[in-house]
Amino acid sequence: MRQAETVTFGGGGLNRAEDLRRHPDQLAALPVRTLLLWRGKPLLDRSRGALQLLDGSAFDAFDPPVFVGEVEGAAIWARDVSALEVEGADDTLGAFLDPSEQSHPDLPPGSAFVELRATMTQMSALDAEIAATAKGALEWHRTHRFCSNCGAETTPGKAGWMRACGSCGRSHFPRTDPVVIMLITRGDRVLLGRSHGWPEGFFSCLAGFMEPGETMEGAVRREVWEETGVRVGPVRYLASQPWPFPGSLMLGAHGEAITEEITVDEEEIAEAIWLDRSEVLSVFAGTHPTVTPARKGAIARFLLEAWLADRLT
Template sequence: MRIAETVTFGGGGLDRAEDLRRHPELLAQLPVRTLPLWRGKPLLAAGREGLAVMEGHAFAEHGHPVLVGKIDGAALFARDVSGLEVAGVGEGLGAFLDPTEQTHPDLPAGTAFAELRAVMTRLSPLDAEIAATAKGVLEWHRGHGFCANCGGPTQPGKAGWMRACPSCGRAHFPRTDPVVIMLVTYGDRVLLGRSPAWPEGFFSCLAGFMEPGETMEAAVRRETWEETGVRVGPVRYLASQPWPFPGSLMLGAHGEALDDRIEIDPEEIAEALWLDRTELMDVFAGSHPRISPARAGAIARFLLENWLADRLD
C-alpha cells in the first residue's frame, strides 16, 4: 500500500538516536528538552495542535527521563509527571475519551495535559510519533517495576529503553503487542463488527491479538472466523499503526472472504454485518440511520476510507 505511512502515528521520521542510548557520554553533550506526560497525557501547546516541549530537564524530581530521540540537535526526553498536583481533575478523568485538561503553575502559559486520542489527528506526523513513543514507553515502565523472572525490583537503563534486575541479572526491554486488524471484503461489501462494550451503533473493522507461533495471515483468518464465522481466503498486508493504548502495533490487512454467511460468537462480538460502498459512504457522511463511523485517526477508519476510494494498492 503506497500510502501506508500516512496513517496516524506513522511516517513522522523521528530520529530515535539509538546510538545515544548506548553512549551516555555523547548524550550528555547535547542540549536537553523535555516532554512531560501526566497519566499518559502529553503536554500540548496553547492551540492544542502541537506538543509543548520544555527546555532542559524539566520536572527533574519526577520519574526517570526516557530518550525519545534527537530533534534539531537536542536530546528530547519524555518524563512521567503523574505525581504533580494539577488543576483540572474533574468529571470524565480517566474515561475512554477523557475530555479533561490539566494545568500546573510551572507549565508554559496556555499549555495543558490532554488526552492523546482526542488530539491525535491535529498533530503533525512527527509530533504524533513523538507522543505515541513517549506514551508507550512510559506506560511500559509503569507496569514493569519488578522482574518477571525473579520478582525483584528493576532499575531503568539505556536512557530509559531497558530495565535491569540487580537480583538475577535479567534485562527487560519495552514490548509491543501485535494486533491484526482486518478489512474483510466479499465482492463489493465490507465486514464490520461491534464489540459488546461499545456504544450502540458504533462499528469498526474486526481485530484481535496475534498468538505465539502464528503468522499475520493465519491470525486474520482465525480472528475473523472466531468472531463472525466467516471464512477468509487470500490475505495481504496493507499498513501498520503504533497504538499506545497501552502498547500495541496494529497490523492492517485485507482479507477476501470465501462466503458471506455470518454466525457471531456472542462472547466475542455483539453484532456483525456487511455494508456495500454506498452504505459506507452514508456512514462517513453521518447520514446512515444506525451506524456511526470508526474514530478518526484509528487505522480502521484509514483502511475503510481507502477501500472506499479504491486506494488499497
C-alpha cells in the same frame, strides 16, 4: 500499499538516535527538551495544537525520563508526571472519548495535558510519532517495574530503553504486542464489528491479538472466524500503525471473505454487520441512521477510506 506510512503515528521521520542510548556522555552533551505526560496524556500547547516541550530536565523530582530521540540537535526526553496534582480531573477522565484537559500553575500558560486519541490527527507527523513513542515507553516502565524471571524490582537503563534486574542479572526491553486489524470484504461489502463497551452504533474493523507461532494471515482468518463465524480466504498485508493504548502494533490486512453468514460469539464482540460502499459513505458523511464511523486517526478508518477510494494497492 503506496500510502501506508501516511497513517497516524507513521512516517514522522523521528531520529531515535539509538547510538546515543549507548553513549551517555554524548547524550548528556545535547540540549534537553522534555515532554511531560500525565496518565498517558501528553502536554500540548493548545494555541498551536503542538507538543509543549519544556527546556531542561523539567520536573526532575518525578520518575526518570526516557530518551525519545534527537530533533534539531536537541535530546527529546519524556517524563511521567502522573503523581502531579493537576486541575481539571473531572468525571470524563478516562472515558471512551475523553474530552477533559488538565493543567498546573507551574506549566506554561495555554498548555494542558490532553488525551492523545483526541488530538492525534491535529499534530504534525513528527509530533504524533514523538507522543506515541513517549506514551508507549512510559507505559511499559509503569507496568514492568519487577523482573519477570525472579520478581525483584528492576532499574531503568540505556536512557530508558531497558530495565535491569540486580538480583538475577536479566535485562528487560520494551515490548510491543502485535495485533491484526482486518478490512474484510466480500464483493462490494465490508464486515464491521462493535466491541463490548463501545458506544451504541460505533463500528470498526475486526481486530485481535496474534498468538505465538502464528502468521499474520493465520491470525486474520482465526480472529474473523472466532468473532463472526465468517471464513476468510486470501489475506494480504496493507499497512501498520503503532498504537500506544497501551502498547500495540496494529498490522492492517485485507482479507477476502469466502462465506458471509454471521454468527457472533457474544463473548468476543457485541455485534457484527455487513455494509456496502454506499452505506459506508453515508457513515462517513454522518447520514447513516444507526452506524457511526471509526475514530479519525485510527488505522481502521484509514483502511476503510482507502477501500472506498480504491487505494488498497
